Amino acid sequence: MSFSVSAARLDTPACAQGLIHLNNAGASLMPQPVHQAVLDHLQLECDIGGYEAKAHNNALLERFYDAAARAVGGQREEIAFIENATRAWDMAFYAFDWRPGDRILTSRADYSSNMISYIQVARRYGAIVDMAPDDETGQVDVAALENLITDRTRLISLTHIPTNGGLINPVEKVGAIANRYGIPYLVDACQSVGQMPVDVNAIGCDMLSTTGRKYIRGPRGTGFLWVRKAWIEKLEPPFLDNHAATWTTVDDIEIRSDARRFENWECYFAGKIGLGVALDYGYEMGISETWERIQALSQSLRDLLARIPNVTVWDTGQKQCGIVTFSKAGVDPNRIKSDLAERKINVSASSRQLTREDLAAADVDVLVRASVHYFNTEDELDQLAAAVRALD
Numbered sequence: 001m002s003f004s005v006s007a008a009r010l011d012t013p014a015c016a017q018g019l020i021h022l023n024n025a026g027a028s029l030m031p032q033p034v035h036q037a038v039l040d041h042l043q044l045e046c047d048i049g050g051y052e053a054k055a056h057n058n059a060l061l062e063r064f065y066d067a068a069a070r071a072v073g074g075q076r077e078e079i080a081f082i083e084n085a086t087r088a089w090d091m092a093f094y095a096f097d098w099r100p101g102d103r104i105l106t107s108r109a110d111y112s113s114n115m116i117s118y119i120q121v122a123r124r125y126g127a128i129v130d131m132a133p134d135d136e137t138g139q140v141d142v143a144a145l146e147n148l149i150t151d152r153t154r155l156i157s158l159t160h161i162p163t164n165g166g167l168i169n170p171v172e173k174v175g176a177i178a179n180r181y182g183i184p185y186l187v188d189a190c191q192s193v194g195q196m197p198v199d200v201n202a203i204g205c206d207m208l209s210t211t212g213r214k215y216i217r218g219p220r221g222t223g224f225l226w227v228r229k230a231w232i233e234k235l236e237p238p239f240l241d242n243h244a245a246t247w248t249t250v251d252d253i254e255i256r257s258d259a260r261r262f263e264n265w266e267c268y269f270a271g272k273i274g275l276g277v278a279l280d281y282g283y284e285m286g287i288s289e290t291w292e293r294i295q296a297l298s299q300s301l302r303d304l305l306a307r308i309p310n311v312t313v314w315d316t317g318q319k320q321c322g323i324v325t326f327s328k329a330g331v332d333p334n335r336i337k338s339d340l341a342e343r344k345i346n347v348s349a350s351s352r353q354l355t356r357e358d359l360a361a362a363d364v365d366v367l368v369r370a371s372v373h374y375f376n377t378e379d380e381l382d383q384l385a386a387a388v389r390a391l392d
């Protein structure tokens with residue numbers, strides 16, 4: 001299979017039913033083969049029992065690890081299946097034995113859940129959070145970030161594509177710095193895996209988290225963590241169970257040596273199979289081709305919106321992705337969202353709470369977020385723009 005818009009739309013039944021889905025940064029639409037794989041496993045659980053279905057579909061469950069490793073340029077032993085991006089990220093972040101005076105170096109556009117975790121660790125252990133400023137294009141200022149490094153910097157943690165905007169952070173440049181100083185580097189790639197080529201070796205990170213339901217087009221309730229082999233045994237997960245570790249003697253345990261130490265035993269098996277199928281589906285479409293299309297479509301959308309009176313497009317960054325954020329003067333973004341929904345156009349309203357520091361600069365509380373995927377069309381973008389033009 002190679003990329004074709006019409007084939008992608010045929011595999012996405014809602015497109016044929018007139019839905020204009022521009023909320024792919026919220027949750028995308030699963031392609032038919034992914035949906036079917038989830039249904040098949042759920043059906044098997046009904047027919048023969050949950051444990052028996054797991055044993056029967058073991059090869060499909062194991063396939064997930066190869067598919068995830070290939071998607072980020074890692075190895076299967078470095079992958080843990082986790083129920084969402086936040087928990088995947090948490091399992092790495094809270095595995096550090098934080099001590100007073102440890103410094104966490106991040107940027108203004110980091111995801112709110114990550115920020116909440118930094119603050120919790122700062123309060124609980126006396127760690128210090130250093131926030132690098134943005135440069136004039138809105139991406140993290142790489143030189144300023146380097147200047148903030150001290151001999152107490154314990155972790156560099158960055159969001160690749162922030163949740164509410166077109167920005168793509170220069171994660172490779174920061175990776176080169178992290179490696180030069182020998183500082184571990186955690187990347188939140190929740191919005192980038194499936195959207196653009198992601199390669200952990202090119203980025204130079206040690207840990208990377210992502211979710212299943214967004215640009216990968218997998219089922220909800222799925223995600224994964226990648227941890228570089230050299231780091232796995234240095235990180236003791238915050239939670240352990242009898243899948244992550246073995247109870248070896250009455251008072252001893254042995255933690256697994258692969259990344260499955262970050263998993264838990266019970267999980268969404270149908271979702272895990274579906275996520276593997278979604279990753280393979282995306283790979284076969286050709287990530288370079290689909291990424292090119294996402295960039296072209298989102299740029300068209302920015303151009304269309306910018307021509308509408310009273311509309312401001314807020315996206316920053318030197319390089320921009322498929323997430324387009326805008327507002328219309330005098331019109332409540334939540335009303336824009338609900339009016340568009342009545343016309344079967346899905347967008348989301350992205351609140352300041354999600355990237356507080358980032359949006360603080362924009363002086364707005366909520367933005368409309370239209371996030372395009374490769375199966376969207378120019379005609380759909382025209383319809384969105386016409387609907388926004390008509391709103392007052």
Ligand SMILES: Cc1ncc(COP(=O)(O)O)c(C=O)c1O
Pocket residue numbers: 025083084085086087111113159161162163188190191210211212223
């Ligand atoms: C940048 C970023 N990181 C993390 C998350 C959290 O992902 P999840 O809901 O799968 O935990 C999101 C969700 O929108 C996000 O945009």
